[in-house]
Amino acid sequence: MPAPPSCDALLQKIAGLEAQNRTLSLFKASLHAARESMALLNIEGKFVAVNESFAAGLGYSREELLGMEAVKLKPKRLQAEFKQGFALIKEQGHFSLATTYLQKDGTPIACEMSATLVQFGKESVIHVVVKDATKRNGRECLQRRFENILSLSKDLIAYVDTDYIYQFVNEHFCQSQGKQQDQIIGSSIAEIVGEEPFLQIIQPQIDHCLGGNIVRYQDWITCKSSGRRFKAVTYYPDRTVHGHIQGVFAIIHDLTDSKLVQEVKDAEQALLSHVLDSIGGGVYLVSRDHAILYSNSHLEKTRGPVNNRNCYEYIFNRKAPCPWCKNSLLFSNEEPIHWLHQDNKTDRVYDVFESMVELPKGGKAKITFFHDVSTSKRAQEELLSHNMLLSALVENTTSIIYVKDLEGRYLFANKRFEELFNSFGSIAGKTDFDCFPKKDAEQFLENDKEVVATGEVCSFEETLFYEGVERTYISVKFPIVDSEGVCYAVGGITTDITIQKSIEQVLADKNEQLLSLINATPDSICFKDGKGRWLLANEANLKLFELIDVNYVGKTDAQLSRYSDFYRDAFLTCQDTDELAWKQKVLLHGIEKIPMSDGRVKIFDVIKVPLFHQDGSRKGLLVIGRDISELIDSIEEIRVKSKEVQEANIALRVLVDQQKNIVEQTGQNLLANLRHTVLPYVELLSRTDLDDISREYLQLITVHLQEITNSFVKTLGDPSIGLSPKELLVADLVKQGKSSADISRLLGLTQRTVEVYRNIIRKKLRISGKKINLQRYLNEKFS
Incomplete structure (x- = not known):
């Protein structure tokens, strides 16, 4: 396998492609903005781009022309000629010819076509410019009419260009020179009249006229046919619509006979009036002070007679000179x-050309040519705005938009398509087999054929592997038909729904889980929409109302009540409490009793949760009901048992009080017996001779007997404290103030052992590590 291109190579290639794309974009923008009729053909002779002027001139839409072979626009008799010219451009790179195209309705239109081969990277296209020759032919016809008119004039009339070459002469001019017309036209003035007269007399006057001046002079002129004659010569500068001088009209009047003087003036006036009246727009002549000196027939037809009005009164119906008037500047x-004039009062737009002219009797005036271009201007602006809006929408959408002909060749694809699937230049002319795997391309082609066959908008779910991932698309495809309803292309809008499909699957899984969950719960659950229609109910709810086999979705409680007369009242009650929850707009909690068909009555703890949209309108209602029938029965049973226990507690309390009195009486009897039967003998024993240890034991016995009535031992021996018998003895001796040595001697323990017992006692009394005297603590807490 060849080595993959380096990163730098890829970047260079990308930069080249981007530069090529920018160049192509600028070329297309220029193409569509041009007023001339322009088109681009691929090397096979098919249209790949046309501007609006080209399409409109032929009566087609741009979309109809894209992909069409250019030769089909030619009459059959000229198709061979066109193919020869097309082959010629591949060799020479350019060719031009006068030809004929057929409009969509079959009308032939004379054209001048020039074609140039243009190279875009490795791809070649042919740039075609077509000019409507009908206008030129019209001008030629008008020129012939002028020639016929001028040929009738007895004046010598000629037209020379800026190189002093005769372009037109009338018959009398030819007679005066003794030459045929074809001998004069194309020749210079010097060649016809001689070098000396031309340089000394004619050239200075013509140069003055070419400077923008009307030149008049009288002189003796020698003609070959009539000899020396005194003639009046007038040179008129010929200006283009943009004001550029392109030649000179020469009118030579023989004044030898004074009668001809008036005829010359009449001819000049007739010629000028005829020319001005032949102009499609308005023409008028005004003085420096805005007085109208002349208006052509077109102006008077649209605005009526002048009647001595000034131009601002006559043209714009104003009482004072117009703020935009250019009289001062021009004079x-x-x-x-x-310039273009926007009339805000009438919302009209005029194309205006103004120039200075010299008046026959002296002085100067302004001549104004203006043409109403409102309709075309507005149409151009609307078309441009529409195209910009459509282009922005198509090129910036995340959807893929494309058009294919009936052979499956792409006529158009938006930027998103080329970003995703086409990185090899223009998509025009390619098929799905050039861009996608064969299996996918075949499926796309079948879908296109279905659209053409049905003639209807169709939706398809199409899958495609892109960057190693299977993507899912929804494609809306539709037929594109011509004015006769014949389908000639298929349009498509394809949207990536991979994420939506994943979300739908997740939602489906979640819904399944939710349904399993609510079906598993013993509670009765129901979801309703804002109009009270059931959307979802679990099995417990359906079993409750015996709706297992009923299609409940979209039905209200009232509608469901028709399926069971037995539960009709229950359904209507639910409907009423639903409405109450809606009106209160808060969670509603209550107890509802529902009779069962087996005669039982079930009690439900019901919660109703109303849901609302942001605008406050009803969105949905969640109803949860828990069967608390057994709970109510249990509560009743507990209440009965509680009453019985309460009565038993009263009897037990009487027994406890009686036992307490018995215990107290027994204690008193015991204490009385100790005082009368034990303590006297202890007193007698203390009077006998005893050793020190025996006497000390006796003292201890005496103390314990005296304290037997207090609670020290009983309290200190509480199981919760946890002192052992030995620890109790040690604690008792500590409480009596015995030292560790005394306790060691009395209990026969080592002092170390006594200290261990003392620490254990402190720990169990929870005073270990605290600066608390153990003897004082025992006397305070256990006395």
């Missing part, structure tokens, strides 16, 4: 002005 600079 000062005498430079032609071309």
Whole structure:
């Protein structure tokens, strides 16, 4: 396998592709913005791009032309000629010809076509510019009419260009020179009249006229046919619509006979009026002070007679000169002005050309040509806005948008398509087999055929592996038909729904889990929408109302009550309490009794939770009911048992009080017996001769007998304290103030052992580690 390209190589390739794409984008923008009719053909001669002017001129939409072979627009008799020219451009890179195209309705239209081969990277396209020759032919026809008119004039009339070459002469001019028309046209003035007269007399006057001036002079002129004659010569500068001078009209009038003087003036006036009246827009002549000196027939037809009104009154119906008037500027600079005027009062737009002219009797005036272009201007703006909006929508959407012809070749694809699936240049002319695996391409083609066959909008769920991941798309495909309803292409809008499909699957799993959960609970659960219609109910709820085999979704309580007369009242009660929850707009908690068909009555603890949209409208209702029938029975049973226990407690309390009195009486009897029968003998024993230890034991016995009535031993011997018998003895001796040595001697223990017992006692009394005297603590707590 070849080594993969390096990162730098890829970056260079990407940069080259981006530069090529920018160039192509600029080229396309220029193409669509051009006023001339332009189109791009691929090397096979099919349209890949056309501007609006081209499509409109032929009566097609741009979409109809894309992918069409250009030769199909030609009459059959000219198709061979076109193919020859098309082959020629591949060799020479350019060709031009006058030809004929067929409009969509079959009408032939004369055109001038020029084609140039353009290279975009490795791909070649042919740039075609088409000019409507009908206007030129019209001008030629008008020129022939002028020639016929001028040929009738007895004046010598000629037209020379800026190189002093005759472009037109009338018959009388030819007769005066003794030459045929074809001998004069194309020749210079010097060649016809001679070098000396041209340089000394004619050239200076023509140069002055080419400077923008009307030139008049009278002189003796020698003609070959009539000899020397005194003639009046007038040179008129010929200006383009943009004010550029492109030649000179020469009118030579023979003044030898004074009668011809008036005829010359009449001819000049007739010629000028005819020319001005032939112009499609308005033309008027005004003085420096805005007085209208002349208006053409078009202006008077649209605005009526002038009636001595000024231009601002006549044209714009104003009482004072217009704020935008350029009279002062024009009369000062005498430079032609071309501008667009927006009339805010009428919301009209005019294309205006103004220039200075010299009046026959002296002085200057402004001549204004204006044409209403509101409709075309507004149409252009609306079309541009619509195209920009449509282009922005198509190119910035995350959906894939494309158009294919009936052969499956792409006519158009938006930027998103090329970002995802096409990194090899223009998609135009390619098929799905060029961009996708064969299996996917075949499926896409079958879907396209179904759209064409049915003639309807169809939706398809299509899958495609992209970057190693299976993606799911929803494609909406639709037929694109011509004006006769014949399908010629298929459009498509494809949206990636992979994430949505994953979410749907997750939601389906969650719903299944939720359904399993609510079906597993013994509680009765029901979800309703904002209109009280059942959306979901668990099995416990359906069993409760015997709706297991009923399609309950979308039905209200009232509708469900028709399935069971027995539960009708229960359903209607539920409907009433639902409405109460809606109105209160809070969680509703209550007890409801529902009779069963077996005669039992079940008691439910019901919670109703109303849900609302942000605007306060009803969204849904959650109803949860728990069967508390057994709980109620248990509570009743507990109440009965509680009463019985309470009565037993009263009897037990009487027995306890009686036992307490018996214990107290027994204690008193015991104490009385100790005082009368034991203590006297102890007193007698203390008077006998005893050794020291015996006497000390006797003292201890005496103390214990005296304290037997107190609670020290009883309290200190509490099991919760946990002192052993030996520890009790030690604690008792400590309480009496005995030292460790005394306790050691009395109990026969070592002093070390006594200290261990003392520490154990402190620990069990929970005073270990505290600065508390053990003897004082025992006397305070256990006396």
